Amino acid sequence: MSRILVFGNEKGGAGKSTMAMHVTSALLHSGASVGIMDLDMRQISLKRFFENREAFAASHKVDLPMARIGEIAAFEDITSPGWEKPAFESVLTGLQAQCDYVVVDCPGALTPLSALAHAAADTLITPLNDSYIDFDLLARVDPETNAVKGPSIYSEMVWDARKNRALAGGKPIDWIVARNRLSSLNMHNKRKLGDALTDLSKRIGFRFAAGLSDRVVFRELFPQGLTLLDHKLVSEIPTKMSNVAARQEVRDLVLELKLPDLELAF
Template structure:
């Protein structure tokens, strides 16, 4: 059975597609069979990223390790059973068709609450939630008092993850390993940054997630999208000397994959 990794939260701009793409490509480079699904049916950020990759590699006549991308199947008329939800059926059929030929299935969720995202969370063996390092994004997980010191209660996304955990428990499936990534961290030790760090530490014990460092804010991520490339591809496309920022970004990716503790994965790049 493939290990299902869901990249999700209910807020746009947190870096979900960047994390999805780099994680998928890194696992492919490590020799794993990786399939991807993009549940943002309108914007398709991950799907577009991979379209760009396949087109660039074909034009440049390069053969670089890459994940395979699958589009959700369309349902024929009259194929749904009584009371069956179309979104549930489409996602379940897609995953069922990929499991036997994959080591990992990476599902990139939209930055909003949809039925597809809700079902995907219940399928997650590992749930990765990128979070910008601000109290605006923290509010996705929990409400906090005016001073930023006291958690007053869980927020909508945490409640959705709790529901997904209950669904898995009722089905006799292993619990979700939930990892929250602190994305776009600044270099300075600002008071706000330290408050968020302490708040996440308290909340992680309360609602059950692990905290891991994600990616710092770097121009390179935006520059790579049109060619569908990732940090690990730079030397293969002729970049002889990585600058300090790119080297640091590769290290962040390495530490991220180590922190996820995925089954059978040894980081060798």
């Protein structure tokens, strides 16, 4: 069976779609077959990325590795009550039969589809901006001591998904919190958040990974459906030191996921 990678939290703007695009690109460039499911039914950023990619490949006559798109919206009973579970399972099963990995991009809110995705995840990646606003999604913090008072709504939802998986005899969900868009400034705040995350990780069991820096190159190629990992295939992506450093960030992130039987080739 293919491995299911879910990018999720319940807050918009954390970088889920950007991270999902780059991890999917890394898997494709490493020779894996990948299916995607975009559960943000309005914004569909991950799906739009691959539509842009197909258009660029056709117009520039270049052979780019492509993901297989799982279309939730194409499910025939989408308007019937309780349609989400059979639609999700039907699309996921179809992708698993054809792909080494299935990458699922969740919306920045709890929906029936995102809850199903979290329950199905083998690897759950939660991007987190270095902000107490984002951290509040995971846990409540004492404003005087910075001590973690307890898990918050999203952590409780993930905990329930992991517990239900264990009760059903399934493999545990590997949960990774990726600190995203880290700044070199405000070191005191970064340290305080790091201490709080370390405390929380011991309580509820997630791993840390370095996310992606706040680089323009991670976003500017979206209209073409490209990432900087396509540099060997597309001459329009310049070779410069900042792009080399950005590619290393993607490589480090994928290595932190510890995906079995994956040999990176970029």
